[in-house]
Amino acid sequence: MDWKIFITVFATVFIAELGDKTQLATMLFAADKEVNKYLVFAAASGALIVASAIGVLAGSLLSEYINEKLLHYIAGIGFIAIGLFTLYRA
Incomplete structure (x- = not known):
């Protein structure tokens, strides 16, 4: 292994999932x-797990x-576009 x-993957996904809508929704269900x-x-x-499997x-x-x-460039541009859109809407 x-x-x-x-x-790297574990840390990236873990940090990305902290405090996002999914975690908040799960917290509300558990409350x-x-x-x-x-x-x-x-x-x-x-x-x-299913969402990650689809991504893989x-x-x-x-x-x-x-x-x-090229996939790395596309993903990078996508993340930048989402960030800019989020900043624009804020």
């Missing part, structure tokens, strides 16, 4: 006294048709 990649907290944890974890599959498929360097 390549621990450097594992730690309900009548809801099983383990069920909320299992459902939220399962959803993140999409990245694998795209890398077969598009150069990896």
Whole structure:
């Protein structure tokens, strides 16, 4: 196992998910006294796993048709565009 990649991906996803809408929604579900907290944890974890699997599959498929360097540029431009849009709307 390549621990450097594992730690990089783990840290990136962990930091990106802290305080986002998904975590806030999960917190609100868990705040309900009548809801099983383990069920909320299992459902939220399962959803993140499925979303991550879709990302891995999409990245694998795209890398077969598009150069990896170009994909990095596209992703970077996409993140910058989202940031600029967010700043514009604020």
